[in-house]
Amino acid sequence: MRQTENISSWRNFPAAQQPDWPDPAALRAVTGRLAEAPPLVFGAECDQLRLRMAAVARGEAILLQGGDCAETFDRVTTDSIRGKLKTLLQMAVVLSHATALPVVKVGRMAGQYAKPRSGAHEERAGVTLPSYRGDAVNGLEFTAASRTPDPRRLRDAYEASARTLNLIRALTTGGFADLHQVHAWNRGFVAGSGTGERYEALADEIDRTLAFMRACGVDTRELGTAEFFVGHEGLLLDYEAALTRTEPETGRTYAASGHLLWIGERTRDPDGAHVEFFSRIDNPIAVKLGPTTTADSVLTLLDRLDPDRAPGRLTFVVRAGAERIRDVLPTLVEKVAAEGALPCWVSDPMHGNTVTAPSGHKTRSFDTVLDEVRGFVEVHRSLGTHPGGIHIELTGDDVTECTGGGNTVRPEDLPHRYETACDPRLNHTQSLDLAFRLAEMYRG
Numbered sequence: 001m002r003q004t005e006n007i008s009s010w011r012n013f014p015a016a017q018q019p020d021w022p023d024p025a026a027l028r029a030v031t032g033r034l035a036e037a038p039p040l041v042f043g044a045e046c047d048q049l050r051l052r053m054a055a056v057a058r059g060e061a062i063l064l065q066g067g068d069c070a071e072t073f074d075r076v077t078t079d080s081i082r083g084k085l086k087t088l089l090q091m092a093v094v095l096s097h098a099t100a101l102p103v104v105k106v107g108r109m110a111g112q113y114a115k116p117r118s119g120a121h122e123e124r125a126g127v128t129l130p131s132y133r134g135d136a137v138n139g140l141e142f143t144a145a146s147r148t149p150d151p152r153r154l155r156d157a158y159e160a161s162a163r164t165l166n167l168i169r170a171l172t173t174g175g176f177a178d179l180h181q182v183h184a185w186n187r188g189f190v191a192g193s194g195t196g197e198r199y200e201a202l203a204d205e206i207d208r209t210l211a212f213m214r215a216c217g218v219d220t221r222e223l224g225t226a227e228f229f230v231g232h233e234g235l236l237l238d239y240e241a242a243l244t245r246t247e248p249e250t251g252r253t254y255a256a257s258g259h260l261l262w263i264g265e266r267t268r269d270p271d272g273a274h275v276e277f278f279s280r281i282d283n284p285i286a287v288k289l290g291p292t293t294t295a296d297s298v299l300t301l302l303d304r305l306d307p308d309r310a311p312g313r314l315t316f317v318v319r320a321g322a323e324r325i326r327d328v329l330p331t332l333v334e335k336v337a338a339e340g341a342l343p344c345w346v347s348d349p350m351h352g353n354t355v356t357a358p359s360g361h362k363t364r365s366f367d368t369v370l371d372e373v374r375g376f377v378e379v380h381r382s383l384g385t386h387p388g389g390i391h392i393e394l395t396g397d398d399v400t401e402c403t404g405g406g407n408t409v410r411p412e413d414l415p416h417r418y419e420t421a422c423d424p425r426l427n428h429t430q431s432l433d434l435a436f437r438l439a440e441m442y443r444g
C-alpha cells in the first residue's frame with residue numbers, strides 16, 4: 001500500500017503556478033468546507049479506471065481524452081456538456097471499430113478550471129493585471145476586480161464540477177450513449193461534411209458490423225450505456241488537498257475531485273510540490289512531457305510516481321510538437337522500457353503546436369496536429385510499443401479556433417467564432433475528422 005499518512009507533505013516543497021490569494025483566512029475557510037463536502041468521485045471508480053488504463057498500457061485498449069482547455073462556469077449548460085460528450089462518444093465508436101479495441105473515454109471535464117500561465121501578468125494598452133488562471137481562481141474579464149484571485153471561486157469550481165458530472169452520469173447511463181444513436185450521428189457527419197465522404201466506407205463497415213451482431217442474436221439495445229470518466233490538471237494544490245479522501249476500508253487515499261488527474265508541463269519538477277502530492281494519491285495519474293524533456297527526468301518521475309511499476313498507474317502525455325516528436329520520443333520510450341516499466345504513452349498533439357495567426361489569435365492547424373499524432377504512432381510502431389491514445393482540446397460547438405480540417409476553417413475565419421477562454425479547441429467537425437484520420441493511421 002502506498003504511504004498516505006502525510007497527504008500534506010507537499011507543503012514542504014516549492015509549489016509552482018499557485019495563485020497569490022490575497023486573503024489566506026478566506027482561503028482556509030473555503031478549503032475547510034471543501035474538506036467536509038461529499039467527494040465528486042469514489043475510490044472504486046478510480047480503481048476501475050486504473051484497470052482500464054492498465055489495458056491501455058498493455059496495448060489492449062486506447063485512451064481518448066478530450067474537452068476544453070479551460071472550462072468556464074458560464075458554460076456549465078446542458079448544450080455545452082452534451083455537445084462535448086456527444087463528440088467524444090462519436091470519436092470513440094470510430095476508433096474502437098478501426099482498432100478492434102475498447103476505447104477508454106475520459107472527459108477533460110468536470111474540474112478543468114485552473115490554468116498554468118507562462119507569465120504571471122498580462123499587459124493591454126499600458127495596463128498590467130494578473131493573468132487569468134482559470135475560473136477557479138479569477139475572472140477572464142480584464143479588470144482589476146475580476147483578475148484578483150478569489151478563493152470563493154474554489155467552492156464554485158467544486159459546484160460546477162458536481163453539476164457537470166451529474167449530467168454526464170445521467171446522459172451516459174440514460175440512453176444518450178446508445179451505440180445506434182452514436183452511429184447515426186456519425187452517418188450524419190459523413191453525409192453532411194465536406195470531407196465526410198472520405199469516411200463513407202468506414203461508416204458502412206460499422207453498419208454491417210451492427211447488422212452482423214444482430215444476426216448473431218446479440219441484443220445490441222444493451223449497448224445503451226457508456227463508461228465515462230473525468231479528469232483535469234491537478235494544479236491548485238489547496239483545492240486538490242482539501243478534496244482528498246481516505247477510504248476507511250482500504251486505507252487508500254484518492255483525489256476525489258476527478259478520476260484521472262495530471263501534472264502539467266510547467267509543474268512536473270520532480271522536487272516540486274505537485275510531484276510530491278501526486279505521489280501520495282492512489283488515482284491513475286498522468287504527466288505532460290514537453291519537447292525539452294530529458295530521459296533522466298522521466299526516469300526520476302517514474303521512480304517518484306510509479307515506484308511499484310504498476311501498469312495503469314502512470315500515463316505519459318507527450319506534447320513535443322509536430323517538428324520534434326520523431327526526435328524526442330524514441331529515447332524516452334526506450335529508456336522507460338529498459339527500466340521494465342509499462343506506463344501508458346499518450347499523444348497531446350495540441351500544446352506543442354500553438355501559433356499566433358496574423359489576426360493575433362492563438363491557433364493550431366489541423367494538419368500540424370495530425371502530423372504530431374502521425375509521428376507519435378510511427379515512433380511506437382517502429383519500436384514495437386503501443387501508441388496508447390490521444391489527449392486533445394475540443395468542443396462540440398462549431399467554433400473557429402483551429403484552422404483546417406473538414407469544413408475548412410481559414411485563418412481569416414478565426415474571428416468569426418473564437419470563444420475559448422484559453423487555448424484553441426478543435427470544433428465538432430474537426431474532432432470527428434481527427435478520429436477518422438486516426439482510425440486510418442491505426443489501421444495503416
Ligand code: PEP
Nearest residue numbers: 069264265266288319351
Ligand atoms: C493544458 O493542457 O492546457 C496545458 C497547459 O498543457 P501543458 O501543461 O502540456 O502545457
Ligand code: MN
Nearest residue numbers: 069393422423
Ligand atoms: Mn491548453
